[in-house]
Amino acid sequence: MSITLLYFGVLKDTLGCSTETLAWDGGTTATLLDVLRGRGEEWALALAPGKVFRLVVNQQIVRGDAAIPDGAEVGILPPVTGG
Amino acid sequence: MYCDITVQTAAFDLGAEELALRAHAGDAGALVAFQGMVRAHDEATPLAALFLEHYPGVTEAEIRRIAEQAAARWPVSACRVIHRVGALAPGEPIVLVLIAAGHRAGAFAAAEYLMDYLKTQAPFWKREDFVDGSSRWVEAKASDDAACGRWHD
Secondary structure, three states: EEEEEEEHHHHHHHHHHOOOHHHHEOOEEHHHHHHHOOOOOOHHOOHHHHHHEEEEOOOOOOOOEEEOOOOOEEEEEOOOOOO | OEEEEEEOOOOOOHHHHHHHHHHHOOOEEEEEEEEEOOOOOOOOOOOEEEEEOOOOOHHHHHHHHHHHHHHHHEEEEEEEEEOOEEEEOOOOEEEEEEEEEEOOOHHHHHHHHHHHHHHOOOEEEEEEEOOOOOOOOOOOHHHHHHHHHHHHH
């Protein structure tokens, strides 16, 4: 069981990663952020609550905690700066 | 409401887009156009290019959601949004919003609302590439959030 993670904007540079496949035993977006923040100080800082604007699960923007099904595509979005 | 949203690298033609939208505008008495351009001198070091990326599919859907919210508040009959991505030189157009509505007040308000929410909600990210070779991702502005907040009344 696995999920695909997509990183955008500044996160790609600070984490040195634009996409990855992650083994996944089930859980929610909060579970995922805990796992990623546990990778070390750099990850914990880059993905601190104020640094993550939103998560997107299977192309749907998530507001609050949401389940991540097996095989999902999860986008991790820093604060947006368009327009 | 007619609503057409495109995210593209290519330039756009404001005149051609305005003509095309009028064909879908029904009995609208007002058409407001907003075009945003890349500024060269936001920082001490001049900008060589602005690089934009987005989240394909998610970005278009989010802009559509914002346009539908605007249409629920004002009598918008037609809407066209084009947002460019990739490397853009200073002075180049970056975003186009066209709103056709019954009267001017609704058209002005809907265009401002759409831009305020687009800047703070739609998944786009800007990186400034400077003439000295340095670059940095633009940080979200509190003033943009504040501009959005005024619509909650």
